[in-house]
Amino acid sequence: MKRNVVLICLDTVRKDYFDRFATRLAAEADVSYEQCRAASAWSSPSHASMLTGTLPHEHGIHTHNRDFATLSRGDTVVGDLARDGYTALGVSANLFAGPRYGFDTLFDRFVGVDPKVVFQDAWEPLGVEGTGLRRGVNYVRAAHGRGQLGKYTANVAAYQANRLLGRLPVSFHDKGGTTVSHEALRQVRETEGPFVQFVNFMDAHQPHYPFRGIDGSLHSVPRGWSSADDFYRVKWEVNREGRVEENREFLDRFEQLYGASVEYLDRLVVEFIESVRDETDGNTTFVVTADHGENLAGEADGYLFEHTSSLSEGLLHVPCVVVDAPVERPTTVTDLVSHLQLRELLVGLARGEFPDVTRERIAAEVVGLSPGTVDLTPEEESYFDRLIRATYEGEDKYVWDSLGNTVAYRLDPGRPSWEERRGEGVSLPAWTTHYFADDAADAKARARDVARGEREVVGSFAEARLRDLGYL
Template sequence: MTRNVVLICLDTVRKDYFDDYAPRLQELASVSFEQCRAASGWSTPSHASILTGALPHQHGIHTHNRDFADLSRSDTFLADIPDHTALGASANVYASSTFGFDAVFDRYSDIAPHRRFPDGMDMEKFIQDRDEDGVRRYLEFLRAALRHDHTLESLGNGVLFKANDLFRRAPVPKVLDDGASIVSSEGRSMVDSTEGPFFLFTNFMDAHGPVHHVLGYDRNLHSAPNDWTSFAFDDWEINIEGVSADHEQDIRYHRELYGAAIDYLDRTVASFIAEIQRQTDRETTFVVTADHGENLAYPEDDDLFGHTSSLTESLLHVPCYLINPPEGYEPTEPSYFSHLELGDLIVGLANDETPSLFRERVPAELIGVSIGGPPGGPEEYRYWDRMLRCAYDGERKYVWDSLGASRKYEIDHERPCWQRRANNDDVAIPSWARAFFDVEIRAYKERAQAIETDTDQDVDATVERRLEELGYR
């Protein structure tokens, strides 16, 4: 017997906030892997590790090479479920056709928040490709929409794009969400047109910064003004100079809106799951997780903000819940489960099995700075761009970097996303921890920098703007 499997990636959602703000998905789930850890601290290497089961230094897709183009299906777990049609819908620009992520799937849909009807015209691209302005631009848009194969969808995209652009500057809620509704719609459409068993990958970006109040968010969950966004402050200022009294209000707004975004995802994704279940006769299992979490400037986040240049528990400890799995798992599985094993889990579920993939020790790795770069000179950049590795053993966590620093942290399996430095001195990293990695850390960092690609520099203006919106520029 084979099952459909749907992997739901809630981008940038940390475990503790998920547990507090996603009660519907938890109620739907019959199994929780309580000690799930991401393989890296940001989207590109984490998604590559999910697909391949390899650490970033092994698959080679990370800060210095963000392109999936050299990845073949045989390199991924999809090769082990050949009878399943591989479908994907993603609002994450780094998990899109721009960076070759779609190549290992049979059908894939790139989602942009401004493009509510994917079959219609891409309004942002239309504007970037035109020199006209004012009335002439509107007339040219109408002519192009009427010539398009999907006229009504194109007109709808145009109206919603303009409305969202106008309301974004007004003290009212943002009209359009950050892609959740379109990812859901595209996922349902793909499933509806697929014969036989399928695997569906979905990436929801609504909890990813910048955060702002969106029509549909629960206003009782936050106190941020309608026109406030997290672009109001600079992450790097907090990361370099520390949290000050000037930041307190903005950080509070951000944390509250982050929780409200997860609540919105909880409602949207629960409805999406119910629709998929109604559409399919075959048993379908849903895996709900996140590619990584988010630092929110708590002390246990080392007072860091965002998801760059660290391997804190807030980045690595992510939810992992199974909805409608085969019999075999306990309702709460307390041992470590790494995203390096996620592919094997999906293959097992697709074959109506519950493989034992829990470990006493698991690793994670970050090759360099994930988002832009800090202000300052070369030495400042060198620090934030350092390579980091970590390894878990029980309630101990060892972290070391390519500049020679090493730390030991205490963690608590009853306190998601919490860590505390065990001492102030550098520590000896155990041999078992280093054994997870094939290449010495400094040697790999130098090698990666030497072959760095310029994939990000080749994107068109539409993608460039989307990367800016997400804080990657």
């Protein structure tokens, strides 16, 4: 009998915080891959690697191209299982893994979730022209032409109401997790036959703020505080100028709410798993991981903040657990595992098998900055937008970039999300060419040239969502 498989992405959850705050998921897990690493450091390239099993320079989704429509569905795990008769379902609160960037084209049915609107099937902007009254008239005509005037009107009202409520000292809503869970469960109920489902929860991603759903005992952040208010300034003061202590209060509050958000996700996702388990009579296997982690400006993070211009362990070391496995495997797996093997794992689980996806060596790559950086000097942009690569072998990690820098790190299997710098200007092992046959600088130049001259047009709703997430 074919098994349903659900890939759950806890966006921006690093391994050490998962271990500390996601105790329910850990208890549900049949298998935990303790040494799992993401293939990239931010959403677009990481999601593409999770689905294709290839690195960013191979699948082509990265800083200079964020359009998933350029991927062939047949080159993804979705296509693999579609050929076996599976229906591909998707729900995501991540703007980059959503309709705005063509992620939905890989699925049979997809819902992009915006926590600030009511009807998720009418969440994308209509792209109307004009200003004032003319823009309003054009908007009504466009919405009516889609047969969704009521839904679009309700969404505009909800969006404006959320802007007003955001000024209150108490926040009542999460960052889309409740809606994601509801929409994903609805898809399951409406699907006949086997399915593969991708579900992205954004509740551990910035902006962080106290709301009624999180455990108040896990933080001491005052009501009404939001990381969105000062996030952009703090991010670049820390990353460019090293001003960690000057921003200590902000960073401490951010970190407290980050941990509380992971605990909130733990409760929400376990409840979702239990609901799907009931709906499918236990014929579903779940793989829970994260697309990347988060730098929290600690020593092991290189005193960097957020997920940009880095391949630190805070970003790459992510949780990966299997719930309701079809066959027995060791509960704890301590060998290296990469997101590049998720495709193989999911196909095997769907067929009632449990493939060995551990590897002696693995690799990761980021081709440049995540979006939204607009105030860097040319020298700063050259540094922060560099291509970075990393390889692992046992407790050794090597990182190098398109500027010619090379660094070696020591890892400790007993300390998640941790690394210790042990040398600069080191020679790279010969085996790294197995993953990267080309030079890092050449690869960066090629990726930039492909996108040269293209300008992305972002609608008003998408722009507001990017600003919420700290990209603008």
